[in-house]
Amino acid sequence: xxxxxxxxxxxxxxxxxxxxxxxxxxxxxxxxxxxxxxxxxxxxxxxxxxxxxxxxxxxxxxxxxxxxxxxxxxxxxxxxxxxxxxxxxxxxxxxxxxxxxxxxxxxxxxxxxxxxxxxxxxxxxxxxxxxxxxxxxxxxxxxxxxxxxxxxxxxxxxxxxxxxxxxxxxxxxxxxxxxxxxxxxxxxxxxxxxxxxxxxxxxxxxxxxxxxxxxxxxxxxxxxxxxxxxxxxxxxxxxxxxxxxxxxxxxxxxxxxxxxxxxxxxxxxxxxxxxxxxxxxxxxxxxxxxxxxxxxxx
Numbered sequence: 001x002x003x004x005x006x007x008x009x010x011x012x013x014x015x016x017x018x019x020x021x022x023x024x025x026x027x028x029x030x031x032x033x034x035x036x037x038x039x040x041x042x043x044x045x046x047x048x049x050x051x052x053x054x055x056x057x058x059x060x061x062x063x064x065x066x067x068x069x070x071x072x073x074x075x076x077x078x079x080x081x082x083x084x085x086x087x088x089x090x091x092x093x094x095x096x097x098x099x100x101x102x103x104x105x106x107x108x109x110x111x112x113x114x115x116x117x118x119x120x121x122x123x124x125x126x127x128x129x130x131x132x133x134x135x136x137x138x139x140x141x142x143x144x145x146x147x148x149x150x151x152x153x154x155x156x157x158x159x160x161x162x163x164x165x166x167x168x169x170x171x172x173x174x175x176x177x178x179x180x181x182x183x184x185x186x187x188x189x190x191x192x193x194x195x196x197x198x199x200x201x202x203x204x205x206x207x208x209x210x211x212x213x214x215x216x217x218x219x220x221x222x223x224x225x226x227x228x229x230x231x232x233x234x235x236x237x238x239x240x241x242x243x244x245x246x247x248x249x250x251x252x253x254x255x256x257x258x259x260x261x262x263x264x265x266x267x268x269x270x271x272x273x274x275x276x277x278x279x280x281x282x283x284x285x286x287x288x289x290x291x292x293x294x295x296x297x298x
Contacts, residue, residue, distance in 0.1 A: 005039045006064075008032050009047065013065055014140065016054040091280030096125045096132035096144035098198065100224045101267055104243045105161055105292075106145075113287050120280045128197030128222065136270055142281040147199035148266040155270040160292050163242040165200075165263045166255040168227075170234040176254035183261060184211050190236035191215040192227045200265065204239060207261055228253070241265040 011021040012032070022029040040047050047061035057065060097106060102124070110122055125132075125141065132144035137154060150157055167181045175181060187208075193215065194201045201220075208215050218236040221227050224244055231238040232252040240248075242265075245255035269288055271277065277285070 005035060008035050009039065009061070009064065010140075012036065012048065012055060013057055013061070016056070018055060091119075091278050092121045092123060093143070093278075093280045093284050094123045094125065094141045095284070096127055096135055096141045098129050098132065098145065098147075099126055099222055100241060100244055100265075101145045101161075102126060104241075104247075105267075109288065109291055112291070113284065116287070117280075117283060120283065122284070128195060128201075129199040130197045133270065136272055139272060139275065142277065143269060143271040143285060145267050146270055147203075148264075148268045150268060150270055154273060156273050157268040157270045158289050158292070159266065159268050160288075161243070161265070161267040163265045165239040165258050165265055166242060166245045167258050168231045168238040168240050168245060168248065168253050168255050170232055171250075171252055171254055173234070173237075173254065175256065178256050180257045180259045182259055183207055183263075186215075186237060187211070187213045189216070190218040192230040192236040192238045193217045193220045194227075195220045195222050198222070200239070200263075203263055207263060239263065 008021065008025065011025055012018055015021045015024060018033055018036075019029055022032045025032065036047065043060070043064075045060040046058050047064065048055050049058055050056075110124070114120065114122065125135075127135070129144075129146040132141065133146045133150065133155075135141045136144045136146075145160060148157075148159070167175070167186065169176055175185070191204075193204065196202075204215065219230065221230075224240060227238045227240065228244075228248055230236060232249075239258065240255070248255060269285070269292075271281070271285060
């Protein structure tokens, strides 16, 4: 058994697909399939089974997976530490971010960071904040952007962005001219909502439950631009962060501040507390802390 066997297995389990895992690892699908077949033959048991279109782990695969994550993480940390000792200041940073963060504050910062550090590389993975937090905790990501609050016993963090949600609706909606709206006033509206792996999904449901109603959800999506288009066509209302709302076409939609209660969209950068950080990861955290420390809204 080699380290690459475990790396391939982890990526297949994460992607639930041999094809997507091969793309992520920059190898061919026959290569990754052959490697897993060799590992299964060595162990004498299948590790994956097909479940519809997705690949799932067998019981043996699950047992190996639970041990493999720590092995691969520790091997990566050892490689990074040895590279630093030899003065080789290059590396790869794995960062997770929710789609809406990528659409607002992130691309410019990444560009400036890479201009300052041309020997470093960044791999961005776009997931809902709940999954990003889980993968940072497991060591699959070096850092991630998630919704506050976070577990202080598990993560170090610093703030990136602090905003509130606005109610987005078609320009001709009866509520479009209001200076502000309470959540209670939206109880009869159809909602265009975030998927369950988004932290905002749970926050919105919690606030609605506290007011004694469940939102009537037309659809759920991971893409803010689709959510916006559905609202612009009058199919429902959406709750989007202020910075996203500033990008919307005011001739098509109205964005009204949500109050009583307001719902915060407070983004923080997290990394696993006590875990060894490579030179590349430390440089990214330092750069992002300095950048957002000066530019983030107070």
